[in-house]
Amino acid sequence: MRFAPVMAVMLLGSAEGLAAAHxxxxxxxxxxxxxxxxxxxxxxxxxxxxxxxxxxxAPEAAAARRAVLAGDVVVxxxxxxxxxxxxxxxxxxxxxxxxxxxxxxxITVARLVAQLQNGAPPTKQEDVLASxxxxxxxxxxxxxxxxxxxxxxxLVYNTEHVVVFARTGDRRAxxxxxxxxxAEVSDANTPQEHELPVGDDRGFLWRLNAYWRYEQVAGGVxxxxxxxTLSRDIPAVVKFVVSPLIERAARESMTRTLVxxxxxxx
Numbered sequence: 001m002r003f004a005p006v007m008a009v010m011l012l013g014s015a016e017g018l019a020a021a022h023x024x025x026x027x028x029x030x031x032x033x034x035x036x037x038x039x040x041x042x043x044x045x046x047x048x049x050x051x052x053x054x055x056x057x058a059p060e061a062a063a064a065r066r067a068v069l070a071g072d073v074v075v076x077x078x079x080x081x082x083x084x085x086x087x088x089x090x091x092x093x094x095x096x097x098x099x100x101x102x103x104x105x106x107i108t109v110a111r112l113v114a115q116l117q118n119g120a121p122p123t124k125q126e127d128v129l130a131s132x133x134x135x136x137x138x139x140x141x142x143x144x145x146x147x148x149x150x151x152x153x154x155l156v157y158n159t160e161h162v163v164v165f166a167r168t169g170d171r172r173a174x175x176x177x178x179x180x181x182x183a184e185v186s187d188a189n190t191p192q193e194h195e196l197p198v199g200d201d202r203g204f205l206w207r208l209n210a211y212w213r214y215e216q217v218a219g220g221v222x223x224x225x226x227x228x229t230l231s232r233d234i235p236a237v238v239k240f241v242v243s244p245l246i247e248r249a250a251r252e253s254m255t256r257t258l259v260x261x262x263x264x265x266x
Contacts, residue, residue, distance in 0.1 A: 130144075177211075
């Protein structure tokens, strides 16, 4: 329904006038707790004999794998819980946790990982405006990305990421990307373009981690991404309108990322 984004903008304010948000120390501590719990789960899954991809450990694992092998893009929300299954609360913020998988036909894990390590992320997708490799070492790279998010309001960020690769035999590999710097850009693509203070911007993207798994199968490689991002909380008065839009934007962003990766290697 087209009126929903318009209502959201009216309630939140324009992109220029939206009130600044602050990233509090307690929020960072809780975020780190969430990330640590997620990474423990991932490490446990990678050592398991039950499967390799995150989707292998989901309730509908067999159906999800069949859908990916048939050429579908499978995207699902996720949530990390504490040791006793309790919710990990992140105050004054929202955690957005998604996973998605896609089949890249006609390629091997060795070739895929080699090409990912040798080149900067391409800029032929809507979310990436510019990219470059700042530093490269064996199985490690630091990259710069200028990212764009377009949903409700248009947002641009200057970001830096550390990416670490690991191989699990000839047919499996992983990579993990952690954003080490995220600066929102104001007045993007104008002579007045400038960065807002990190952690004191409009709060739509404060943290960004991505965990990739690559598994060789008959016909190609399944590439799976699990992403976790942190943003400001939503005022209760607009949550019922904005939350579905945020969920749809996250699903669409994950889908675009996976499709762009597949297109890159076709």
